[in-house]
Amino acid sequence: xxxxxxxxxxxxxxxxxxxxIMCIALSFLSDRFLTADNSWNVMRQISVNMIISVGMxxxxxTGGIDxxxxxxxxxxxxxxxxxxxxxxxxxxxNLYVGFTLLGALVGGTLVGAFxxxxxxxxxxxxxxxxxxxxxxxxxxARGLTMLLTGGFPITGFSGQMAFIGIGWFLGIPMPVWIxxxxxxxxxxxxxxxxxxRHIYAIGGNETAxxxxxxxxxxxxxxxxxxxxxxxxxxxxxxxSRLDSAQPNAGMGFELDSIAAVVIGGTSLSGGKxxxxxxxxxxxxxxxxxxxxxxxxxxxxxxxxIKGLVILLAVVIEKFNSKEK
Amino acid sequence: MENQTKQAVPVxxxxxxxxxFSGIYALKNIDLQIFPGEVTAIIxxxxxxxxxxMKIVSGVYTEYDGDVFLNxxxxxxxxxxxASEQGVIIIHQELNLVPYLNITENxxxxxxxxxxxxLLDTPKMHKKAKELLGRLHLDINPNTPLNQLRVGQxxxxxxxxxxxxxxxxxxxxxxxxxxxxxxxxxLFQIISDLKxxxxxxxxxxHKLNELFEIADRFTVLRDxxxxxSGMMEGATxxxxxxxxxxxxxxDSFRKADNIRxxxxxxxxxxxxxxxxxxxxxxxxxxxxxxxxxxxLGICGLMGAGRTEVLEAIFGLYPTxxxxxxxxxxxxxxxxxxxxxxxxxxxxxxxxxxxQGLILNMDVTRNTSLASLEKISKFNFINKKKExxxxxxxxxxxxxxxxxxxxxxxKLSGGNQQKVVIAKWLATHPKILLLDEPTRGIDIGAKxxxxxxxxxxxxxxxxxxxxxxxxxxxxAVSDSILVMSESKQTAxxxxxxxxxELIMKAALCKKEY
Numbered sequence: 001x002x003x004x005x006x007x008x009x010x011x012x013x014x015x016x017x018x019x020x021i022m023c024i025a026l027s028f029l030s031d032r033f034l035t036a037d038n039s040w041n042v043m044r045q046i047s048v049n050m051i052i053s054v055g056m057x058x059x060x061x062t063g064g065i066d067x068x069x070x071x072x073x074x075x076x077x078x079x080x081x082x083x084x085x086x087x088x089x090x091x092x093x094n095l096y097v098g099f100t101l102l103g104a105l106v107g108g109t110l111v112g113a114f115x116x117x118x119x120x121x122x123x124x125x126x127x128x129x130x131x132x133x134x135x136x137x138x139x140x141a142r143g144l145t146m147l148l149t150g151g152f153p154i155t156g157f158s159g160q161m162a163f164i165g166i167g168w169f170l171g172i173p174m175p176v177w178i179x180x181x182x183x184x185x186x187x188x189x190x191x192x193x194x195x196x197r198h199i200y201a202i203g204g205n206e207t208a209x210x211x212x213x214x215x216x217x218x219x220x221x222x223x224x225x226x227x228x229x230x231x232x233x234x235x236x237x238x239x240s241r242l243d244s245a246q247p248n249a250g251m252g253f254e255l256d257s258i259a260a261v262v263i264g265g266t267s268l269s270g271g272k273x274x275x276x277x278x279x280x281x282x283x284x285x286x287x288x289x290x291x292x293x294x295x296x297x298x299x300x301x302x303x304x305i306k307g308l309v310i311l312l313a314v315v316i317e318k319f320n321s322k323e324k
Numbered sequence: 325m326e327n328q329t330k331q332a333v334p335v336x337x338x339x340x341x342x343x344x345f346s347g348i349y350a351l352k353n354i355d356l357q358i359f360p361g362e363v364t365a366i367i368x369x370x371x372x373x374x375x376x377x378m379k380i381v382s383g384v385y386t387e388y389d390g391d392v393f394l395n396x397x398x399x400x401x402x403x404x405x406x407a408s409e410q411g412v413i414i415i416h417q418e419l420n421l422v423p424y425l426n427i428t429e430n431x432x433x434x435x436x437x438x439x440x441x442x443l444l445d446t447p448k449m450h451k452k453a454k455e456l457l458g459r460l461h462l463d464i465n466p467n468t469p470l471n472q473l474r475v476g477q478x479x480x481x482x483x484x485x486x487x488x489x490x491x492x493x494x495x496x497x498x499x500x501x502x503x504x505x506x507x508x509x510x511l512f513q514i515i516s517d518l519k520x521x522x523x524x525x526x527x528x529x530h531k532l533n534e535l536f537e538i539a540d541r542f543t544v545l546r547d548x549x550x551x552x553s554g555m556m557e558g559a560t561x562x563x564x565x566x567x568x569x570x571x572x573x574x575d576s577f578r579k580a581d582n583i584r585x586x587x588x589x590x591x592x593x594x595x596x597x598x599x600x601x602x603x604x605x606x607x608x609x610x611x612x613x614x615x616x617x618x619x620l621g622i623c624g625l626m627g628a629g630r631t632e633v634l635e636a637i638f639g640l641y642p643t644x645x646x647x648x649x650x651x652x653x654x655x656x657x658x659x660x661x662x663x664x665x666x667x668x669x670x671x672x673x674x675x676x677x678x679q680g681l682i683l684n685m686d687v688t689r690n691t692s693l694a695s696l697e698k699i700s701k702f703n704f705i706n707k708k709k710e711x712x713x714x715x716x717x718x719x720x721x722x723x724x725x726x727x728x729x730x731x732x733x734k735l736s737g738g739n740q741q742k743v744v745i746a747k748w749l750a751t752h753p754k755i756l757l758l759d760e761p762t763r764g765i766d767i768g769a770k771x772x773x774x775x776x777x778x779x780x781x782x783x784x785x786x787x788x789x790x791x792x793x794x795x796x797x798x799a800v801s802d803s804i805l806v807m808s809e810s811k812q813t814a815x816x817x818x819x820x821x822x823x824e825l826i827m828k829a830a831l832c833k834k835e836y
Contacts, residue, residue, distance in 0.1 A: 197689065210661060272684055
């Protein structure tokens with residue numbers, strides 16, 4: 001009984017244990033790793049993936065997937081940038097609308113939420129498999145970003161805008177604050193609310209959920225909208241940090257976020273997983289990235305190693321769930 | 325073919341075979357002999373163990389007690405392929421064909437013919453397929469993709485596939501369940517041909533008329549035990565039906581008839597079109613009335629439309645449903661599960677694992693799933709209340725759990741079913757629909773569920789129970805509705821009902 005309990009605990013905290021081992025190893029291997037500078041730097045880098053991964057976790061919990069987050073991130077960033085810098089100019093009506101910073105931030109986030117909602121629409125109403133629907137959105141949103149920016153970065157915003165990406169508040173970088181708030185909201189949502197419970201139920205057994213009167217379509221639309229909004233928030237942070245909306249921002253981010261979710265122990269078939277697991281997954285990926293850079297590992301090898309870590313995480317997970 | 329000379333030697337012999345699924349016996353000490361050149365019918369109600377037995381013989385189930393002999397040699401197949409290589413071939417009730425491949429490709433799947441270049445010899449396969457279809461008097465182009473065929477035709481293709489292999493023992497599991505009368509005749513012709521060639525045929529069917537036409541011997545199973553066997557010649561319908569159902573039910577769970585104050589549900593001309601073929605009806609013109617405190621049993625064979633009646637009432641597939649539903653005298657439009665729940669209806673579905681439970685969720689969360697609205701404020705769930713309700717039902721239904729936090733996939737079938745029932749009781753329904761409430765659960769839990777049904781009825785709930793098990797229907801129902809081929813064929817009160825009467829109404833329109 002005791003050994004079983006111990007084993008159970010080991011399984012439960014496997015990600016944290018992996019994280020600790022990694023941190024300890026890195027602090028021995030590199031004297032720069034444990035410095036305050038580097039630590040905050042890592043945290044700031046991780047925060048964008050963390051936010052996207054929260055949305056991704058919800059989607060994957062319903063049994064879906066969202067490949068479009070990287071593109072939505074870019075488009076939302078670009079929209080925010082355009083709103084801030086140029087405002088809305090309607091030549092036909094001889095009208096110019098300027099936006100405050102808050103207006104632009106809300107606008108950018110809404111664009112992301114809308115694209116996510118559109119994903120949800122095609123998936124639920126037109127029965128397009130999530131993989132295909134969001135793959136299409138990946139291309140569509142990227143194309144729209146190119147159209148909006150003309151293929152060139154949009155640069156030069158106010159200092160206030162830059163504060164979001166590089167500012168500090170109470171000794172902690174702003175992006176870390178934002179990701180913490182998003183994570184906290186998602187933890188509460190998944191654990192305490194009906195919506196959260198419904199998300200797990202749909203992923204666990206959609207038929208049973210439907211027969212219990214759950215509104216599957218509505219819930220899925222909400223979840224994809226949240227994923228879009230999360231990607232948009234990530235886009236705003238990236239744009240702010242670089243003081244520039246890059247048309248090719250966020251390329252491949254969907255893979256990092258799926259990796260974080262999977263490493264965090266969420267099942268790709270849905271119904272099983274936690275936000276805190278994803279947080280650990282995102283930390284593992286982020287710290288691994290940082291460590292490999294600090295150790296001067298070639299970028300090519302970095303990719304190989306990252307892939308192997310993802311495989312390892314899933315194999316361990318499978319192995320554990322079989323034991324039970 | 326060599327067997328023909330040794331007339332009375334069985335080609336296949338089953339000795340003392342038992343099989344249990346996690347403690348519940350599906351088969352108990354079965355002996356059976358199958359002779360070459362004869363059709364042996366295996367008869368029994370749903371769940372009697374017919375399919376389980378055939379799965380053992382054909383290598384689908386590899387673990388069982390007892391022995392199987394083929395031509396006098398003990399065999400223990402590791403998989404169906406090994407069995408078919410030795411000439412024991414099963415044609416399954418459910419189709420095992422690839423819908424997007426054409427007939428030829430399906431027939432030769434896994435046994436493709438190859439020409440001298442090592443490529444597929446399509447012309448040769450096409451020719452052979454055509455011959456084979458000819459033998460079955462099926463006038464279809466072998467290039468037709470399977471999903472363009474009617475189900476009956478698909479079933480014949482499945483049979484054709486089995487005929488391609490050299491079989492000593494051919495097992496047919498309800499081969500006529502989905503085919504038309506004309507196709508049945510073709511099938512019988514083929515069976516006669518095979519008999520003449522000395523193939524031993526095992527034929528599983530509910531349809532007694534058919535069996536009298538083609539079977540030579542019969543064996544009756546009931547509750548996993550062999551009840552009787554003999555030659556078909558000389559046997560009567562009455563005898564067979566009695567053997568199939570003849571349990572004397574010692575416990576009757578029905579209360580004394582009490583006064584029925586109020587109609588709680590009335591269904592008029594309920595129809596359910598087949599979503600795959602809208603000219604076909606899954607339920608046709610079913611009408612009945614359910615009183616407060618009444619238990620209505622719906623019985624019939626598999627596929628008679630019993631489950632579909634419940635689904636229609638529960639608001640699934642609203643676009644295919646017509647007819648009127650009155651709840652407490654008021655006509656209600658039930659277009660979704662939410663509508664049904666709001667109208668006070670709960671459905672305990674047929675398959676608790678696929679439709680009833682979120683298996684990796686705990687008991688508490690499964691219990692509250694359909695009634696979360698009642699216990700949450702501003703979308704936030706009152707977890708304390710949730711736990712209270714769950715605990716309350718665990719005690720009330722005597723659900724055996726280590727803790728309410730236990731995930732439901734770890735529970736036994738009976739306890740799982742109690743969780744599903746608790747989920748619906750938590751919505752405070754006026755009408756509870758139960759589809760096969762005791763399928764695959766042990767006797768103890770069964771009895772408890774019967775008692776519960778009785779108690780709920782006494783509290784004034786209207787209950788509909790669909791079941792394949794006649795004794796169950798007789799044990800719990802106040803009135804009984806029998807269905808056959810989508811229509812209601814009989815309605816009777818408990819007092820009038822006998823197993824024979826019900827079976828007759830369920831077996832076929834022809835007999836009635």
